[in-house]
Amino acid sequence: MPVRKKSWLETSAGRKKTLEELGVFWHHDGNPKRPYVRLRSGLISNGYFNGAVLCELPAVLDAVSHELVSEMLDGDQSRKSLSINRVIGPAMGAITFAHSVASAYFKINDLAPQIKMAFAEKEGDAFAFKRNQPLPHEQILLVEDTITTGGSLVKVIDAVRAVAPSVQFSPNILALCNRSGKTHLGSMKIYALVDAELKTWEEGKNPFTKDGRELVPPVEKPKDDWKLLTQEY
Template sequence: MEGGKDKMIATKEDLLNLSPLGVKGTLISEEEIMRWFGLLDASWVHSGNPKDPHAELTSGYCSNGFFDCLRVLKYVKLSHILAHQLKLRLETAMGKSELLKIKYTIGSPMAAITFAHDVAWEAEIPENMFLEKDPANPKKMLWKRIAIPEGYPVLQIEELITTSHTTNEVERAMREGNPCPINFVPYIGAIVHRPPKMVGGYGGREVIALISKEVWAVPPEECPLCKQGSKKLRPKTNWKELTGKN
């Protein structure tokens, strides 16, 4: 927060009362945003103590950390505040004039759909659209409802990047589904970037994220926490037990 008028948010109630206009133009630190996620039970990182349980991801892999952006994004004001924070960082990375040239934001399903819309609003990007999951194969995406004209600069938005899978799948689906070539700008906007080993970007595009953190995920047979006797739990259904919050 800006020096002098330090307004660290202390409680969930304070956070939910935060006004987007009140923090407009103020760069909020990664540490502070990370604390907001904690206040909303939207993030968890393992303590290192094998007596504490660890996370079992949807993929079946074990992990020492977990983020659920929907627990933050469901609050409309917070979604706008985070979108504004991302706009400020994109502006620094690309320059204001390049950001203003972007014609489209694209959100991947599900959580990034509304967030990409908020980023478009905050950054004055005129159009926003989203991909959808292929009903025949939920790991695949479809781009079929809208045709983006050739040359239009397109900014991809993700709420959470763990591996390159979704990021690359969005690119593949759009390149295959659009009638003419897609002009992706060399940046991807994200709320959380949490790869096992920090990388700057994917396929020549740099990730601009509000939170960047290394979180590992490994098959259960390679999991150091399983080996030490730590219990593995699915975060979505065992949040209280996993985080030790009651």
């Protein structure tokens, strides 16, 4: 297996600094003068991750995928991750990431067969394969852009088993951001670019202030007002 050169991906601090500079990830530092962020759901949070920005940068995303695949293979003592046939993620956020991971896996693992990718799309409250799908007896690696509860991945697993019940799943999951605070989804270990338990709350229920109120108004459009989150206070 190739020796990886030290880079910004080697440490949590390096990842956080670079991703903040790219406008991908921000985590509140506890400074009472710094605002929190309002998410599209209307909830307020102490962290923000925008995987779409990362997917706009192919060279960066490929480096991330290479690092995560390498970490997975290094840590998989069962060696079950050496025989993956297909990478699958939920649409839309994980499509580009799944393609990048499949490419990285094929380049790193000399024993890899011709690896494929697929993505599951929402269909009502479930997920389904509408354009391509896993085949019987394939070995599947699941990927996700952001894991909050893991609910989407559970539905993707159900969709896979509906069309190919004989498939086997890798004991690992790769993610760009794991904000769940968990190390595993069921029995599957999560390898993530960013591991941070990011909290969300309703207006007036801030867990970081004495009375639950916001000390300063939350940033409403984090992508447009990134400097308000990252500047010195």
